[in-house]
């Protein structure tokens with residue numbers, strides 16, 4: 159019977175900790191405000207943007223939301239980002255992904271001031287992570303580390319397999335596990351013996367974007383399984399990249415979808431926003 163890794167509870171704990179810390183910073187005259195830009199009206203993105211706004215309000219920082227129409231040009235978006243970069247009262251900026259196809263996400267991300275890049279996607283922040291220097295770390299991978307640590311799951315010396323190599327999860331996840339002294343294997347669409355590699359994992363982190371792809375035959379008895387996937391069926395029921403019912407009996411610990419990694423993304427975004435209060439003079 160696997161231990162259920164309760165991201166909903168842990169994210170709430172973190173937001174309560176941050177709420178108390180924000181109150182202390184505000185007593186010392188410090189403020190923070192997060193600007194969230196959404197282009198288009200993707201329903202899932204609208205849920206996440208709404209949850210980010212609610213989290214800002216809960217912990218006591220400002221939130222500015224910009225909902226731009228799908229046909230917004232890349233130039234118009236870049237102009238808005240430049241405006242927000244220049245606004246002293248805006249301490250964090252994020253552009254909700256994915257963007258419409260006519261925009262270059264990498265170019266848009268590079269336009270955000272790295273000091274306000276609370277998503278941790280800017281090459282300067284990713285570079286800092288690579289070489290072990292200070293910078294914003296992307297929220298989902300940071301949330302997974304927090305889930306493991308707050309559940310006393312040992313990382314040092316363990317074999318961690320990351321399934322997927324995206325810029326916002328897989329790659330930073332591998333780097334963070336390396337920083338925690340895990341032995342890391344990153345798999346991807348060109349990996350030929352995926353099942354055998356996954357079965358070697360003490361900690362299996364699945365961010366492949368394929369609904370319930372990871373079944374019991376990919377999992378070693380006693381492994382810790384972290385499911386980053388999020389899929390909705392026609393009845394709006396959520397599932398992950400892991401076939402939970404099949405894998406749960408094998409695992410020593412597992413994250414559910416919903417209620418696992420997802421809420422941690424929001425909590426760690428809030429932590430990055432409060433980080434701007436810790437380091438402003």
Ligand SMILES: Nc1nc2c(c(=O)[nH]1)N[C@@H](CN(C=O)c1ccc(C(=O)N[C@@H](CCC(=O)O)C(=O)O)cc1)CN2
Pocket residue numbers: 205206209252253254255256277297298388415416417418419420421422423424
């Ligand atoms: N600019 C960004 N865009 C995207 C990011 C990101 O970190 N920055 N990550 C994902 C989406 N995401 C945050 O934006 C996100 C996804 C899921 C959840 C979450 O709480 N999921 C819940 C279920 C919520 C629901 O009802 O759908 C759960 O898993 O329990 C939060 C944030 C891509 N875009």
Ligand SMILES: [Mg+2]
Pocket residue numbers: 262263264
């Ligand atoms: Mg692209």
